[in-house]
Amino acid sequence: MATSGSFTFDPTFASILDEAAERAGMDPAALTHKHISSAKNSMNYMFNEWQIADGDPLYRIEATSVAVTAGDNDHTMPAGAYDVLDMMIDIDNSGSDQPLTRISRQEWLNISNKVLVGDPSKFYVDHSTLNTPVIYLWPVPEAALTIKYDYMRYIETLGAMSETLDIQRPWLEACVCGLALRLAEKYNMDRVAYLQGKAANSYQIARRAGSGNSRVIIQGKSFGRSRTRRGVSV
Secondary structure (H helix, E strand, O other), X not given: OOOOOOOOOOOEHHHHHHHHHHHOOOOHHHOOHHHHHHHHHXXXXXXXXXXXXXXXXXXXXXXEEXXXXXXXXXXXXXXXXXXXXXXXXXXXXXXXXXXXXXXOHXXXXXXXXXXXXXXXXXXXXXXXXXXXOEEEEEOEEOXXXXXXXXXXXXXXXXXXXXXXXXXOHHHHHHHHHHHHHHHHHHHOHHXXXXXXXXXXHHHHHHHHHOOOOOEEEEEOOOOOOEEEEEOEEO
């Protein structure tokens, strides 16, 4: 028996839309530009909902490292970043990593001398500016160093029909079912009741598929409270 030998299944949004439309009882060949625009909006709204659903967001996890000069204690996180999972520093770029302790906003505000110079031992993530979290190191680095950290980021916004989705493979069925439901809610109400159960079930299956990811503790943005989140790694 001949098989493809391929293990990559990464359909474009055009392919996902065709499948979702068929499940919603719509003819893909009859879709107009309005249908396509509506479907893209629905997909992006769905991703946003999933990322906050049940306090267990579907975020992606990235790793990065940044060279920091002496006297530089603030760093704007990459585009799409939501929060830091953990952080280490490599002082003088010696190759020896040292973990930093995360502090809450209140703990940061309580530091009387924020310009104290030394080897950083703590960091604070400031979310006061919309969509651009800033990391502050304390004490202020007295020498060049490298910070290394893992961070949670939002799912990338869907823009074009030719794009693939910024999700892992176990979530593809949930995406198709969820989009089919949203299309039916707009264009074919007769299919809504059936698709509601399918969408809810496929979402729960996808969540369980990711339950093997280690759980992480994220410090509360405003008052130092901690909460548990599960990130989905890249």
